[in-house]
Structure formats: C-alpha cells, structure tokens
Amino acid sequence: MLWPSPSPSPGRSRSSSNTKGDAALSAHRQDPVRRLAAPDIAARKGGEPIVCLTAYTAPVAAILDEACDLLLVGDSVGMVVHGLPNTVGVTMEMMILHGQAVMRGSRKAMVVVDMPFGSYEGEPSIAYDNAARIMKETGCQAVKVESGPTVPATIDYLVKRGIPVMGHVGLRPQAVLVDGGFKAKGRTEVERERILAEARATADAGAFAVVVEGVAEPLARDITAAIAVPTIGIGASAGCDGQILVTDDMLGLFDWTPKFVRRYADLKGEIAAAAASYAADVRARTFPGEAETYFSKKP
Numbered sequence: 001m002l003w004p005s006p007s008p009s010p011g012r013s014r015s016s017s018n019t020k021g022d023a024a025l026s027a028h029r030q031d032p033v034r035r036l037a038a039p040d041i042a043a044r045k046g047g048e049p050i051v052c053l054t055a056y057t058a059p060v061a062a063i064l065d066e067a068c069d070l071l072l073v074g075d076s077v078g079m080v081v082h083g084l085p086n087t088v089g090v091t092m093e094m095m096i097l098h099g100q101a102v103m104r105g106s107r108k109a110m111v112v113v114d115m116p117f118g119s120y121e122g123e124p125s126i127a128y129d130n131a132a133r134i135m136k137e138t139g140c141q142a143v144k145v146e147s148g149p150t151v152p153a154t155i156d157y158l159v160k161r162g163i164p165v166m167g168h169v170g171l172r173p174q175a176v177l178v179d180g181g182f183k184a185k186g187r188t189e190v191e192r193e194r195i196l197a198e199a200r201a202t203a204d205a206g207a208f209a210v211v212v213e214g215v216a217e218p219l220a221r222d223i224t225a226a227i228a229v230p231t232i233g234i235g236a237s238a239g240c241d242g243q244i245l246v247t248d249d250m251l252g253l254f255d256w257t258p259k260f261v262r263r264y265a266d267l268k269g270e271i272a273a274a275a276a277s278y279a280a281d282v283r284a285r286t287f288p289g290e291a292e293t294y295f296s297k298k299p
C-alpha cells in the first residue's frame with residue numbers, strides 16, 4: 001500500500017472499546033481525498049477544463065498535486081531529466097522508477113505513466129505484460145501510448161483486460177526518427193485526415209482520453225468534436241478539453257522552449273542566482289555561519 005492508512009492495527013477487534021482506534025477509523029472514512037481515476041477524467045468531456053502537467057520526481061509531484069487533475073510521468077523524462085536527444089532511448093526501468101516516485105509524492109491527482117518506445121507496438125500480449133508491470137510496480141492509474149497503425153488493436157486488448165489507456169495523436173515524439181523532427185502536424189489535407197482517423201480509432205478502441213500534440217487549431221477542434229472522450233492539448237490550441245505542458249518548460253528551466261509554451265516562472269534564473277550566491281559565500285568563508293554550525297553541548 002502506498003499511503004499508510006490510519007485504520008486500526010489488524011489484530012485489534014473493531015468492537016473493542018478503543019477511542020483512539022475508532023477516531024482514526026472515522027477520520028479515515030471522512031478523508032475527502034480520493035485519487036482521480038480514468039472514469040473521472042472521461043466524465044469531464046466538454047466540462048471543466050482538465051489540468052495536467054508532467055512530473056518525474058516525488059517532491060515536484062507533491063507540489064503539483066494540489067493544482068492538477070492529472071500528472072503524466074511522460075517519457076519526456078528521457079530528455080528533460082536524463083539529457084537524451086529524444087525519447088527513443090527511454091526504458092521500462094526508467095518509467096517505473098519515475099512512476100514510483102510520482103506516486104509516492106502525489107495523493108489526489110490521477111497518475112498516468114508513458115509506455116516507452118518498443119514496449120507496446122508489437123504483439124498486444126507483450127504490450128499487456130509491459131503495461132501490467134508498469135501498473136503493478138508503480139501503482140499508477142493508467143498508461144499512455146502514442147498512435148500508430150498497430151496501436152488501436154493494442155488499446156482494445158489492454159482496456160478489455162483492465163488497463164486504462166490514454167492515447168496520443170498528432171506530433172508523436174517516439175516517432176521523431178520516421179516523422180522527421182519535432183514539427184507541428186496536420187497542416188496538409190492528407191495528414192489532417194490521417195490524424196483525425198487516428199484520434200477516432202484511438203477513442204473507439206477504448207482510450208479514456210487522448211493527448212493531441214502539435215497540431216493546428218482547426219484540427220484540434222475537429223478532433224475534440226469528433227471523439228466522445230476528452231482531448232488534452234499540448235501545442236494544440238484552446239480547442240481541447242484540457243491542457244498539458246512539460247513542467248520544466250513552463251517553469252523556465254530551459255533557454256529554448258517551443259512556441260506553445262507559456263513560462264510561469266524563471267527557475268533557471270533563480271537557480272543560477274542561488275548557486276552564484278552560495279559560491280560567493282563559500283569563497284568568502286561566510287558560509288557556513290554560526291546558524292548553520294553544530295557546537296559541543298555545554299557540560
């Protein structure tokens with residue numbers, strides 16, 4: 001169990017008079033915090049916008065949890081945290097480790113973990129084994145897969161076996177080597193039709209929501225109108241049912257960000273200034289000072 005429950009210890013009888021145990025039990029029953037899950041997100045179609053951000057670590061997940069409906073442990077972790085050039089090199093072990101951290105740090109947001117490149121595009125039964133491993137080892141509420149010709153059949157296979165799946169259409173970062181870079185998609189009629197068909201197939205296969213990445217506004221609106229489950233946009237205009245950003249982008253940790261990112265902080269500047277102040281203090285021998293020093297106890 002990931003969250004210690006305040007219920008009485010297992011050997012203790014519920015009927016014995018035990019005020020502390022009873023109080024703990026009733027506090028547990030009244031605890032209003034329940035983690036959101038796939039049906040809650042699916043029910044928000046056309047309603048209150050769904051707020052999503054990526055998260056990769058426990059402390060950041062704990063900070064984001066209050067503001068977000070959904071935290072995505074995106075395979076962007078490969079680029080953002082591990083310095084990879086794209087997401088192709090991300091492994092199951094990386095996703096599980098970061099998924100576990102985000103589950104430990106968060107409490108109320110739904111946690112979705114990306115299935116990494118190579119873990120779901122082949123046989124549906126192999127995708128099932130990998131998805132089930134992610135669910136069991138992290139405790140997350142769903143997995144996400146990027147679209148492709150074989151993927152709707154796999155989504156159907158996973159959902160029928162109890163694994164909630166989020167789809168991902170438009171710009172597909174895992175397909176960057178075949179799609180030719182991180183460029184907006186759906187700008188020609190042929191590509192537009194293909195992406196719309198992929199979104200329909202993803203939703204029809206049973207996905208509870210679909211990420212729409214890097215597409216022009218009219219296509220994002222058409223996808224949102226065409227499918228019965230929520231669309232979560234990233235670089236896909238306000239015409240989606242919800243929005244997601246890579247947290248490190250919106251916090252201003254990088255010099256360059258794509259056009260669709262709005263920076264809500266300048267953490268790169270703050271961290272650089274903090275490091276410079278620390279370095280100056282160490283060099284001037286003003287850190288550590290008395291306040292940061294242990295002294296012997298007086299006899």
Ligand code: KIV
Nearest residue numbers: 054074075076211234
């Ligand atoms: O990996 C990721 O962070 C994502 C988002 C960009 C949606 O898939």
